[in-house]
Amino acid sequence: MYQENEDDCKFAACTYFAKNHPGEMCGSNGLPLTPSSITILGRAQRLLTIEHPNLCTYLDVIRGKHERIIVVAEVIGKSLKECKSKFSYEEVTNIAKQVAVGLQFLQDQDIVHRTLSDDNILIDSNGRVKLFNYGLYYMTDKGNEVSFPLGLPRYLSPETILNGGGPAADVWSFGIIILELCIGKLWNNLKPGPILRRILTLVHANNPAERIAREHDCFEQYKQVPEKLRQVIEKCLKIYPSERATFTEIVEDLSQIDTKQLVEVKTPRGLMGCKLQYLYHWWQLAGGDIQAELKKNSLVKNSPPILSMPIAILLDGCTIGGKSGALFDRRLAKYSLDLLKSRLSHVPPHDFYPLMHERKKEYDAVALPKIIRERDTEYQFYRLLWFQRLLQGYPYTAPYIRAEAEIDIPPLVRGDVWAALLGVVGDIEEQYERIDKETPTPTDRQIDVDIPRCHQYCWLLCGSAGHRTLKRLLKAWLLTNPQYVYWQGLDSLTAPFLYLNFCNEARAFACLSAFVPKFLHKFFLKDNSAVIKEYLAKFWQMTAFHEPELATHLHEINFVPELFAIPWFLTMFSHVFPLHKIVHLWDALLVEGPALPLFMGVGILRQLRDTLLSSGFNECILLFSDLPEIDIGECVKESIEMCRSSPRSISYRRFTNEAQTKDPMDIVEIPMEVLFTEISPRINLSDFFSLICQDKCCVIDIRSNLLSATT
Amino acid sequence: MTAENSENTTKTFNYSFPTCTSEEVQFKLEVPVEIPHAGSTRELVQRVISMFHIPVYLEEDLNEKLAKFVAEETKNFHNERDKKLLNQLKNSEINVEGIVKGWEKLFKDNVMEFAEQKGTSDEEVFAAAYHKLVHSPALETILQVENSYAKTVMNTLNNRDEDIKKLTQKQTEEMEEKVRLLNTSTTEEEINELAAQQFEQQALVAGRWGSQLDALRQTQRAQHRAWLMNTLEEYQSTSALNTPSNSPLGTFSPEAGGAAAPAAASERLEESFTIHLGSQLKQTHNIRIVAMDLLDLCSVDHVDNPSESSRRLGTALSLYGSELAGAVLLTEAPPRRPAPPTTLLLRAAERSTEHHFADADHQLRTISEKVQEPVERRNTQRLQQAESAAGSGNGSRFKSKRNLQTGDIFITKHSNLAEVHVVFHLIVDDSSLRSGDITSRHPAILGLRNILKAACSNDITSISIPLLLRHEMSEEMTAAWCVRRAELVLKCVKGFMLEAAGWGGAELRTLHFALPPRAAPATFAALAALTPNIFRVSNPVKFRTWC
Known part of the structure; x- marks a missing residue:
């Protein structure tokens, strides 16, 4: 029973406030300063991707109201602080080794821990050790984005106290931790001031570790520590960072003296064997509420806002009176998975391991709209496991992935699935690395102007991390596509890929590189007028084909697609819709192929039909200047229907990336001038015959008698 | 760090x-x-x-x-x-x-x-208690009690006014009599003496009433608090509610029956819009253009009038919540020497006891004390900058070194006003606002930005703003002037609201734009027509039936 209990809390959250920018909020570029919480959110994304056996995986970083940041991460067992019993030297050595391995990994990633302390080193009943919330210093940009000091006084290295400190400061903190494990809590019951003073006086000591032990009347005890372990401690607690051992050396030393074999724990099966990220996702879908638990533990306190109203604000934005900064509370709120367990308790064990060639179950939920399916715990449970299987087999499973994506794509793996749909394979990291994204180019100015206006409601894209990455992606794409130029809208087109692959620039780039030739072939030519004209003409013909009444009306009032539809197609709608709608639109796009956007345009017009039919030219212009809400689910559904029910040849375009057809039966190409004058699309012979054979069309010969007589 | x-x-x-x-x-x-x-x-x-x-x-x-x-x-x-x-x-x-x-x-x-351990402050304890009670069946009782307290204050106020009026009348008569007899049986000295005497009498009476009112308010406040805390305790233990016994502090009136509601300002011109902001992701806001005196939002009629009590009810319910209501008042005077409209606000606030915060005039005094130091520092700095910029001293622009300047804001909070909890007093320079051409960099506009920002970060979700940056109509405010000014204010506010989306605070859900009450209907119509041009008005949701 005890075991289970420990298992119950799989993750925990801690929360703090980001710093408020005082006074006027304008940066040097004249744009408002990015709120600190946004910067933190952007920086923290990288942490979400780090996985290591000795590090607690970060699961989520949430930006709350009023600059609150909530960090959710894995937890195990309990912290060293909570462990009351003393560890044997064997155990200490083992703990030290695991901590050092974790820290070494972090150092290789260029992440400084800085806040190492006994309450963020977790150990479970099997003796496994993980570091919790090791990225606080990293995500807050060395503490610059928060107002509270990082770390606990007794673990600060002397140079850190003097406002210096590099990666070697972690070695010091590590040394103190080990020393504490050997001789007990240091500087217990002392206030921060005296502790810091004591640490600073250590600079005069030859052997700080011994000095500390003496100070605590533990010298005898210290001498009893096995010599090799003592050597490690002393190597860490050198005053000058250059003399301290590195984690690589420490790990090596400790491995030699570490004798303890960790019990091999069988990886749990069933629900607990699933990826932690999935568990967290399902738990949220099942109604798990991060904020509620924080509130219950009074980590989120809501003092009535009226009590903390400021009394005056000066013109320059300086606020007098009002809220005083909330205190940083180091405590955690832990979450149990009971909710999810009971929700999925009826799932039979073999459902956790779906077989690829098995006939799949039908779920009732499939009939529901996509947005609802995305919030259904059980449905997402099955879908995610299934997709995980398929993605593990990519690229060999590409056709299966496509078939499944046609139904829907679980939001959690959308980035992976899109990459699969776009056929991204190979060593994309290395390819991306080879592109020079730094050297200034003439288009930089335009890019710099556009990026701060691109999907800025999205917290990821509006931070400096988002801006920097988007710029790199755009530059990389322009450099690898010298035949193309930067057209405004390319930024919006890139945004969804960046949004889904925020920490995987290379994949975002690979997706973009695969997307453009498929859907926007030649759109980014310096002179793209012919391409766009053809596209719009085709779009107009499709409108006439599926919405004749509307098309006639728009023709009459002379409201042509050039007036509104260029950004639709140039950015594949990514400039006109918010990201949460674009992803659904593109889900369909990537599956159905390049003909679909034309029908999506028609689908949008269809939703506005009633308004458009009753509007004149001016009203139409106004309507499209700021597009009203569109039901994307409906639009996607109808456009797919239209696309599939239309003969393939009527949406034929000259400027595509597809292979040219040679068969005269399939050719529909007509001179561009003719195309622009025709209201209805042409059909090729094979489509025509197949329609005739299926008895699906009615043919009217409108040639004059005279003409038919001559031929 | x-x-x-x-x-x-x-x-x-x-x-x-x-x-x-x-x-x-x-x-x-x-x-x-x-x-x-x-x-x-x-x-x-x-x-x-x-x-x-x-x-x-x-x-x-x-x-x-x-x-x-x-x-x-x-x-x-x-x-x-x-x-x-x-x-x-x-x-x-x-x-x-x-x-x-x-x-x-x-x-x-x-x-x-x-950190030093500090417990919850009395304020917070009381806030929690009140918030809990108003969201319980006790709400009605609380409002009744408050209303009865307010009526007592009103009665006392009426008595005072009556008393002072009588006294003034008597004094006037006396004076007239004396003046009539001037040069016959009275001398100028005697008249002066009488005037001084009368002045003293007035001061005495006013002082007496003042202290009486103060005492009344204090007792009411103390009793109200005690009663609330008791009620909460009882409610929590037995979930029974009791009304306070009839005391001289409250005036319980029998159920107000068909007392015809006084002709409320229901015939005011107003129009509401639901708008969308943002190019891709759209946020929804409500905008209301209304011709009314902003002080109407403040003053309560403490008569038993259902519409009044429903206004009070809303305010009481949200007082300690996170959806506060605010209003912007323009004033020329610093908090130390309040002038209209601040004084009018004070009068509205004084009509009932402030049970939650310090009295309004006390708040003003505190503000003027507390802002003194930072303002002085800022003003000196400005002065130096202006001097170094202008070369020779041209610093006479700043009249006083210690006063808040144009564009600065001071804030008072109230629990006893009709529809607002927080009042932003924006200091303006009336003469520059009279002139037609102000730009988006005008201090009043920048002040407005600061107000919206403060609203955003302090959970004020509904705010009333004088659309023309004037409380009264005056002759230079022609229709064209009004349209130009309204356009500027609306456009700037639109920009600030778009900006506010990134601040990560509360959403500004409702904005009321108030026109002076005497605005001509034609002007109102012109301004109301302006809104859909500046903001994108949301389309009505249409339900389609599929046959």
């Missing part, structure tokens, strides 16, 4: 590789690298290779060497800096005390573990 942003250094990375013809002569490559290096070294290698046409077979070697170089130099960089610091410490060249004090303060002020 002020991790001083240590300046980065640039180190030169040297690399050499053999030429094809000679063993001795080597190609030498020197690349300056910034330490600590922010980007990836592998990317840098690629750039170097392509820029200097370095043979690709050196790629691996270069990758390895550069990575090692950067790692080494970064380590050295940190170690050198820290060594310097530690040496300074060893040689006592560093102000250790200062640094330790700094850390001490940081820990004490910001981290829970080290």
Whole structure:
């Protein structure tokens, strides 16, 4: 029973406030300063991707109201602080080794821990050790984005106290931790001031570790520590960072003296064997509420806002009176998975391991709209496991992935699935690395102007991390596509890929590189007028084909697609819709192929039909200047229907990336001038015959008698 | 934490590789690298290779060497800096005390573990109690009690006014009599003496009433609090509610029956819109244009009138919630010497006891004390800037060094007003607002931005703003003037609201734009027509039935 209990809390959250920018909020570029919480959110994304056996995986970083940041991460067992019993030297050595391995990994990633302390080193009943919330210093940009000091006084290295400190400061903190494990809590019951003073006086000591032990009347005890372990401690607690051992050396030393074999724990099966990220996702879908638990533990306190109203604000934005900064509370709120367990308790064990060639179950939920399916715990449970299987087999499973994506794509793996749909394979990291994204180019100015206006409601894209990455992606794409130029809208087109692959620039780039030739072939030519004209003409013909009444009306009032539809197609709608709608639109796009956007345009017009039919030219212009809400689910559904029910040849375009057809039966190409004058699309012979054979069309010969007589 | 942003250094990375013809002569490559290096070294290698046409077979070697170089130099960089610091410490060249004090303060002020334990303040306890009770069946009772208290205050106020009126009348008669007899039986000195006497009498009466009112308010407040806390306790233990016994503090009236509601300002001109903001992701807001006196939002009629009590009900329910209502008042006077409309607000607030916050005039006094120091500092700074900019002293623009200036705001909070909790007093320069052409950089507009920002970060979700930045109509405010001004204000507010979306605070759900009550219907119509042009009005949702 005890075991289970420990298992119950799989993750925990801690929360703090980001710093408020005082006074006027304008940066040097004249744009408002990015709120600190946004910067933190952007920086923290990288942490979400780090996985290591000795590090607690970060699961989520949430930006709350009023600059609150909530960090959710894995937890195990309990912290060293909570462990009351003393560890044997064997155990200490083992703990030290695991901590050092974790820290070494972090150092290789260029992440400084800085806040190492006994309450963020977790150990479970099997003796496994993980570091919790090791990225606080990293995500807050060395503490610059928060107002509270990082770390606990007794673990600060002397140079850190003097406002210096590099990666070697972690070695010091590590040394103190080990020393504490050997001789007990240091500087217990002392206030921060005296502790810091004591640490600073250590600079005069030859052997700080011994000095500390003496100070605590533990010298005898210290001498009893096995010599090799003592050597490690002393190597860490050198005053000058250059003399301290590195984690690589420490790990090596400790491995030699570490004798303890960790019990091999069988990886749990069933629900607990699933990826932690999935568990967290399902738990949220099942109604798990991060904020509620924080509130219950009074980590989120809501003092009535009226009590903390400021009394005056000066013109320059300086606020007098009002809220005083909330205190940083180091405590955690832990979450149990009971909710999810009971929700999925009826799932039979073999459902956790779906077989690829098995006939799949039908779920009732499939009939529901996509947005609802995305919030259904059980449905997402099955879908995610299934997709995980398929993605593990990519690229060999590409056709299966496509078939499944046609139904829907679980939001959690959308980035992976899109990459699969776009056929991204190979060593994309290395390819991306080879592109020079730094050297200034003439288009930089335009890019710099556009990026701060691109999907800025999205917290990821509006931070400096988002801006920097988007710029790199755009530059990389322009450099690898010298035949193309930067057209405004390319930024919006890139945004969804960046949004889904925020920490995987290379994949975002690979997706973009695969997307453009498929859907926007030649759109980014310096002179793209012919391409766009053809596209719009085709779009107009499709409108006439599926919405004749509307098309006639728009023709009459002379409201042509050039007036509104260029950004639709140039950015594949990514400039006109918010990201949460674009992803659904593109889900369909990537599956159905390049003909679909034309029908999506028609689908949008269809939703506005009633308004458009009753509007004149001016009203139409106004309507499209700021597009009203569109039901994307409906639009996607109808456009797919239209696309599939239309003969393939009527949406034929000259400027595509597809292979040219040679068969005269399939050719529909007509001179561009003719195309622009025709209201209805042409059909090729094979489509025509197949329609005739299926008895699906009615043919009217409108040639004059005279003409038919001559031929 | 002020991790001083240590300046980065640039180190030169040297690399050499053999030429094809000679063993001795080597190609030498020197690349300056910034330490600590922010980007990836592998990317840098690629750039170097392509820029200097370095043979690709050196790629691996270069990758390895550069990575090692950067790692080494970064380590050295940190170690050198820290060594310097530690040496300074060893040689006592560093102000250790200062640094330790700094850390001490940081820990004490910001981290829970080290902070002084402070319990919940009385204010918060009372707030929690009140909030709980108004969201319980006790609500109606509370409102009744408050209303009865308010009526007592009103009665006293009426009595006072009556008394003073009588006194004034008597005095006037007396004076007239004296003046009539001037030069016959009275002298000028006698009249002066009488005037002084009368003045004294007036002051005496006013003082007496004042202290009586103060006493009444204080007792009411104390009793109200005590009663509320008791009620809460009882409610929690027995969930029974009791009304306070009839006391001289409250005036309970029998159920107000068909007392015809006084002709309320229901015939005011108003129009509401639901708008969308934002280009891709749209936020929804409500905008209401209304011709009314902003003070109407404040003053309560404490008669038993259902519409009035429903206004009060809403205010009471949300008082300690996170959906507050605010209003912007324009004033020329600093909080120390209030003038209309601040005085009118004070009068509205004084009509009933403030049970939750300090009295309004007390708040004003506190504000003027507390702002003095920062304002003085700011004003001196401005003065210096202006002087250095203008060369010769041209600083007479700032009348007083200690006063709040145009564009500054002071804020009062109230629990006893009709529809607002928070009042922003925006200090303006009336003469410049009278003139037609102000720009978006005008202090009043910038002040408006600060107000919206404060609203956003203090959970005020509904705010009333004078659309024309004037409370009264005056002759220069022609229809064209009004349209121009309204356009400016609406456009600026639109910009601020778009900006506010990124501030991460409360959403400004409803904005009321108030026109002076005497605005002509034609002007109102013109301004109301302006809104859909500036904001995108949301389309009505249409339900379609599929047959």
